[in-house]
Every structure is written in C-alpha cells, then in structure tokens.
Amino acid sequence: MRSPNLTVLSANVRGLRTNIGDLTHNFILSHRTDIAVVTETWLTSEVESTFGKIPGYTHWIREDRHRRQGGGVAICLKEGLQAHRLDIETPPLTEAVFLRVVMANGTGLLLCAMYRSPRQGPDPINFLTEHLDDLLTRHRCRHVLIVGDLNHHMEGAAYENLLMVQGLTDYVTFPTHERGGTLDPAITDLGEDTVTCHQLGQVGSSDHHAILIKTEVGVAREEAVSRTIWLWDRADWSSLRKDLQRTDWGAILTGCADEKARAFTERLKSLQRQHVPHRQYTSRPTDQPWFGNRCRLVAERKYSAWRRYKRNPTLRNKTIHREACRNMTATSMWAQRRWENDLRSKLCGPGVGSKTWWSLIKERQGTSHQETIPPLTRLDGTTATSSKEKADLLADIFATKMTVADPNRPPPQLAQECDQEITMVEVTQGKVEHLLRAVDVRKASGPDDVSPQVLRHCSIRV
Known part of the structure; x- marks a missing residue:
C-alpha cells in the first residue's frame, strides 16, 4: 500500500x-x-x-x-x-x-x-x-x-x-x-x-x-470511499414483491407521519439488501475512471504476492508474483478497452446531448477544469481535509446563513393573486402506480437511499 x-x-x-x-x-x-x-x-x-x-x-x-x-x-x-x-x-x-x-x-x-x-x-x-x-x-x-x-x-x-x-x-x-x-x-x-x-x-x-x-x-490525503454496488440484473424481484405483500404494515406504520415514513423506508431497504445481490467497492482519489472492482481485486492479489515474496524470496513465490503482475497488466488493458468502448457508445448514442458530449470529450482529453475542493480552515484554526469534513463544514456555514431570529413567528399574510384555491388533494392507488411505473431507473437514489429500481419494480402487482 x-x-x-x-x-x-x-x-x-x-x-x-x-x-x-x-x-x-x-x-x-x-x-x-x-x-x-x-x-x-x-x-x-x-x-x-x-x-x-x-x-x-x-x-x-x-x-x-x-x-x-x-x-x-x-x-x-x-x-x-x-x-x-x-x-x-x-x-x-x-x-x-x-x-x-x-x-x-x-x-x-x-x-x-x-x-x-x-x-x-x-x-x-x-x-x-x-x-x-x-x-x-x-x-x-x-x-x-x-x-x-x-x-x-x-x-x-x-x-x-x-x-x-x-x-x-x-x-x-x-x-x-x-x-x-x-x-x-x-x-x-x-x-x-x-x-x-x-x-x-x-x-x-x-x-x-x-x-x-x-x-x-x-501528509493528509483524501480518504478512500466505500460504496455498495447493486447487481440489479440478478435481483429476485418476485420474492421481494411477495415479501412486501406479506408485510404486516399495520404493525410497522405507527406513530406520526415522519415515524411512518422512516419505518416504510427501512422496510424497503431491508428487503433490497435481502433480495438484490450486492458487494462493497472501495474507490481511491488516484483511481483512473476505468479502474473498477475487478482491477482492485487483481491489484490486491498482486500486492499480497509481492509481500509474500519479500518475506520469503523463494523461486516459487517469485513465480507467483510474476504471474500476479501479468494478470494485473492483462486486467488493466481489458478494463481500459472496456471503458473506451463504453465511452465510444455514449458519444455515438442517440440520447447524448451537447453538454454531455463535450463533458465526455474534455474528460477523455484531460482538459476538464474540475478540481477537488482544497483544504478548508475552520474558525478554530483546524483544517478540514477529508470530503466528509469539507462537506460538513460547508453545510454548517450555509445553515447558519439560513437561520431565522424568531422561528416561531407566524408567516406573513400574502395577498391572494388568483381566483381559485386548492382545498383537497386526491391521491388514488392508480395515480400512485402510474407515477411509480414512470420512475427513471437510471437516476440515483435520493437522501433516503431508496433506489428507483425498487420503486419501479415493486409497483408491478404480482
């Protein structure tokens, strides 16, 4: 390492x-x-x-x-x-x-x-x-x-x-x-x-x-970030939907609206972990865009073989290390070709817009000006170096700018600008199903970490 x-x-x-x-x-x-x-x-x-x-x-x-x-x-x-x-x-x-x-x-x-x-x-x-x-x-x-x-x-x-x-x-x-x-x-x-x-x-x-x-x-370095890779194409959607139907929602959805929403979210996330295969992937700031999970596994095997050879420099361990180096080279070349082919497909695809096209071109040519946020200094003189520390510091600063001197003060009475009022919002099962089936599964999860994949597939009746 x-x-x-x-x-x-x-x-x-x-x-x-x-x-x-x-x-x-x-x-x-x-x-x-x-x-x-x-x-x-x-x-x-x-x-x-x-x-x-x-x-x-x-x-x-x-x-x-x-x-x-x-x-x-x-x-x-x-x-x-x-x-x-x-x-x-x-x-x-x-x-x-x-x-x-x-x-x-x-x-x-x-x-x-x-x-x-x-x-x-x-x-x-x-x-x-x-x-x-x-x-x-x-x-x-x-x-x-x-x-x-x-x-x-x-x-x-x-x-x-x-x-x-x-x-x-x-x-x-x-x-x-x-x-x-x-x-x-x-x-x-x-x-x-x-x-x-x-x-x-x-x-x-x-x-x-x-x-x-x-x-x-x-010296301080950006920390490695671990995230979960969900294998949606191998998910057992039928079993997930059946478990949802067998759920005793009356026992789970209790308390106020916020408590019910949290309980509902946790139930969805629990079933997602149970029925959707997944694995943890750790990415480092120095990783290239083509460096995925397979490259990480091969690199770890190469490092293990190198440490074994250093501890015990036998002919057998030397051969194992050389084989690990060859596997690392072959895997890296495969990953680069795959990344380049995916990039070529994106650039040639009918759905790519001008903004996305130029963004991909600049990234490939190395002309993108996107840089990481530099270290930030707190009020007490300490330095925020990790991504989480920087995000928390910026969030605290922005939050202080949005505070109200008297939060319990009633809102001002505004003059009505139209002739009609909304007195009731009608929510039906059919409308909810229609919206769920229209969810774009390519979008990222929201703050609740519930994937659009789960929302869309679970809207289909068994």
Missing part, C-alpha cells in the same frame, strides 16, 4: 512541452511522485492552462515568465493530496510558486518552488531569508521545503546567509548538472533522519539531473 510519507520530484526540464512525455512516464509515474516540481518550463500565456495533464494528478500550477522567453515554474500534485496554492507577493521578476501542504497532524508544510536565473541577482534568495519566518507563521506551517533551480553557486553569500539565518539544511550533496555543478537544492528544516535525496537521470533533452526527495513526514 502507499506510504503516507511525502515524495517530491524536482527537475529542471528546459522546456516542458518538449520533455513532457519523458517526465511523465520515466519520472513522475515510475517513482509514484506525490508532488512534481519543474523549472525552466519555457511556457507562456499562449499555452493553455490544461496542457500536460497527467492521469491521476492535478493540472499544472504555473508561474510563467512574463514579457520574455525562458524560465518558468510549474507544480502538479497527486490527486487526493491535501494542498493549495498560497498568494504571496514576491519581488519583481521572481518566479516562484508557494504551496501549503497539509500534514497528517493537521499542521502545514510550506513548499516553495523557485527558479532564479543566473543573472537575476540575490533578491529571490534574500526574500526568503527576510520573510520566511513571517510566511510560516501567517500560513500556519511548521516546516518548510525549498526546491527548484536557484543557481546558488553564483550567489554564495546570500545562499549561505539563508541557511544560517533560517536554520535550514541543503540535503543535495551530489551534482545536479551534467557539468558537475550542484544547482538544484532541497532545502528544509526537517531533521537529517527524515529526509533522503536521490539523483535521477536527465529529463529528455535537459542538461540537469532530476532529484527525488523522500521525507518521512506524514
């Missing part, structure tokens, strides 16, 4: 459009990077904001160079990682992106990705020296990590002053340039026993080596 610790990739790519393929497959995906930081992107405002979207990652958070070519900084995050960009005013011509990464204990890690061109001068480094303490306090961050290409060998005095004043350590002790220079640091206040840096290869045509930074610091 994935470690909760944070893994950061830092690379000077000397042109993101040129080297995006090598960066994606041979560095970000192969090393399962949590945060990818690239400098010298050479991107401009003419390059669309959705460029280079990597499956399982957010869109690139960019700081392009203005009014001239070259430079630029960009960051992308693994989906589910709780982080958001900070709006920090920096000196003119400074190319930097600041993020607040939420840690597992609720505190923050200030991530600074910066590119300082060789002839820029010490202003960007001096800015960090003078304002880092204030930034950490203002954004409630306990630790800091500074990565990128600082070309600090040309501003040695300013660089050493930054490390000394702020009590930081550069853990990159190996060359990061093909000529032997160390230009791309990993500066942090984390302890030596919690940070390791590794030199990787050069990204595409770049003359810089990429750096992989592993920190033994837990």
